[in-house]
Amino acid sequence: MFAIMPFLIIVLSSDYTKGEIELRAVKHQTVNCNERTVLQCNISSSMPLSIVKVYWKKTEDKDFECDPTSSNRPPGFECNYTGEALTLTISNPTPANMGSYFCCIKADSGHGAKEINVSIGQCIGEFSHQMPEPKQMQCSFNGVYPEGMINWFHYDKNLTSSSTVTSLVNSDGTFSITSVLNIQDDQEKYKCSLWSLKHGKYLKDQEFEVPVHADSRPISRISTQHCLSWTLIFLCLMF
Structure with missing residues (x-):
C-alpha cells in the first residue's frame, strides 16, 4: 500500500510522459459561489494519439470520477472531451466543491495529468x-x-x-x-x-x-373590558 501511494502521486502530478502528451490549464482558480463554472485542460501531442481513456479525479474524494463516455457522473458535474480539450463543468459551485482536480488522459503512447486547485469566493447568502x-x-x-x-x-x-x-x-x-x-x-x-x-x-x-404596537395584546384588553362590564351589572343588581 505504502509503495503504491508514491507512484500514484508521481503519476497524478506529472504534466506528461512518453509520447510527448502535454496538458495545459490554469492551476489556481477562484470561482464565484453558485455560478456555473467550467474547468478546462488543453491537450496537445507531438504525434497522433490513440486515446484509451480521459477523465477527472479529485484528491479530496477518492470516489470522484467524471468520465465523458459514462452516464454515471458525480451529481452537479458535467465533463466533455473534444480531442483538443477536456472540460469539467461545476453546475452550482459551493465550498464543498473546493479542492484539487486532476484532468487525466491515457493513450497507447503515454499518459498525463494536470492539477487545478479550485477555491470559492465569498457567498453572501x-x-x-x-x-x-x-x-x-x-x-x-x-x-x-x-x-x-x-x-x-x-x-x-x-x-x-x-x-x-x-x-x-x-x-x-x-x-x-x-x-x-x-x-x-x-x-x-x-x-x-x-x-x-x-x-x-x-x-x-x-x-x-419594527411594526407599530408589535407587542400589544388586544385580546387581553377586550377581556378586561368584559370583566368591567359584568362588574357594573352585578353592582346594579345589588342596589
Whole structure:
C-alpha cells in the first residue's frame, strides 16, 4: 500500500510522459459561489494519439470520477472531451466543491495529468427576518461563506451587545448565521449587517422597521373590558 501511494502521486502530478502528451490549464482558480463554472485542460501531442481513456479525479474524494463516455457522473458535474480539450463543468459551485482536480488522459503512447486547485469566493447568502417575540427582532443570512457575524445598528449606534448570535455549518460548506436583538422601541428603524471575519468588511446591510404596537395584546384588553362590564351589572343588581 505504502509503495503504491508514491507512484500514484508521481503519476497524478506529472504534466506528461512518453509520447510527448502535454496538458495545459490554469492551476489556481477562484470561482464565484453558485455560478456555473467550467474547468478546462488543453491537450496537445507531438504525434497522433490513440486515446484509451480521459477523465477527472479529485484528491479530496477518492470516489470522484467524471468520465465523458459514462452516464454515471458525480451529481452537479458535467465533463466533455473534444480531442483538443477536456472540460469539467461545476453546475452550482459551493465550498464543498473546493479542492484539487486532476484532468487525466491515457493513450497507447503515454499518459498525463494536470492539477487545478479550485477555491470559492465569498457567498453572501439569502436574508430573512422576523419577530420571534414581541420585543425581539431576528435577522438571518443562510448560505454564507466564509463564516461571518451579524452586527446591529440604530442609525450610527451599535446595538450588537444587546443581541445573541448562532452559526451553523450547512452540508454544502456554507454557514447559516442568525442573530436575535432585544429591542426597546417598536417604532424604531433597525439595520442588521453581515460582517465577513475573513475579509474584515461588511458584505450586506438590511434595514427594516419594527411594526407599530408589535407587542400589544388586544385580546387581553377586550377581556378586561368584559370583566368591567359584568362588574357594573352585578353592582346594579345589588342596589
